[in-house]
Amino acid sequence: MSSLRPREGGSGEPPVYNQVKKPVLPLWIPILLITLVVALAGIAYAQFSAKSSLEKRVNDLEAMLNENLTRLQASTTALASDIEVVTKKVGVTDKELGNARAFAEKLRVEHEKTLEEQRRLASTVEKKADSADVAAARAEAATKVAEIQKESDTKISSVSGEVKTVATDLASTRQEVAASRREITDVKTTLSADIAKNSSELASLRQKGERNYFDIDLKKAKKNEMQRVGDIRLELRETDAKKGKYYIIIQVDDSKLEKKDKLINEPVQFLVGADQQRYEIVVNKVEKDRIVGYLSTPKNKALSAERPATR
Secondary structure, eight states: OOOOSOOTTSOSSOOOOOOOOOOOOOTHHHHHHHHHHHHHHHHHHHHHHHHHHHHHHHHHHHHHHHHHHHHHHHHHHHHHHHHHHHIIIIIOOHHHHHHHHHHHHHHHHHHHHHHHHHHHHHHHHHHHHHHHHHHHHHHHHHHHHHHHHHHHHHHHHHHHHHHHHHHHHHHHHHHHHHHHHHHHHHHHHHHHHTOOSSHHHHHHHHHHTSEEEEEEEEEOOTTOOOEEETTEEEEEEEEETTTTEEEEEEEETTEEEEEEEEETTOOEEEEETTTTEEEEEEEEEEETTEEEEEEEEETTOOOOOSSOOOO
16 A cells, blocks of 8 residues: 655645646737628628629620621521522622622621620720719709709799788788678677667667567467567567577568577567568567567568557
């Protein structure tokens, strides 16, 4: 068995191990690498997009050139057929036919040269297309903006004129409404002065002698019977003594007028006859199934009552 005692000459303390620290990269290095990767990806994508666009335009030009070449070949074939037909019909010699074919070949070669020049021109245009398209688009946009601005100015001027006209009409209407209100106020004042609220005021109106006045003492009939007052007929339908309201039917000129929810001392006016003369009923008292008041008629109205009315 081995002894746990320290060897002679040795130390009794356990050995000490020093931990080796790993080097740590600065934080800015990964960030820089990520930024570079993103930038390279963006550049690659931009180049890929530009290359795709350029390839598409070149393919379009090649397709157009091939189509033109096909048309030329078709024209050459048709020309050759025409030459053969002419040869057969007119008797063109072999030499002349060879000259015609040589001329047709010359035309084909010249056309191919033209196509080659078109390819070079398309390549040149391709390089300058972006700036030219942008300039053309800007010019077109500026023109459209100017046209829209001009049209807007015209419409604004037209609307401003219409607004001024409406404002003038509105001011005129306001003046007319104000005048009408004054007239209505004057009429109300005149009517209020001509309304009697009791027997003494009614006596004063009779003394003036400006209109005819007929007493009204109307009760609700059981069979909707009408009572003659002056040259009209009245029928009492409903009364509300608490609220001072009543509902009557007026028969005049072979027609009936309904007057609902009328109040005490409220003038009830209506027109009678071909001359449209103003009649007026004023009720001074409202009782259960009974109203008391008077009827006012013009002086120049010829009454047609069958019996004398109470004055």
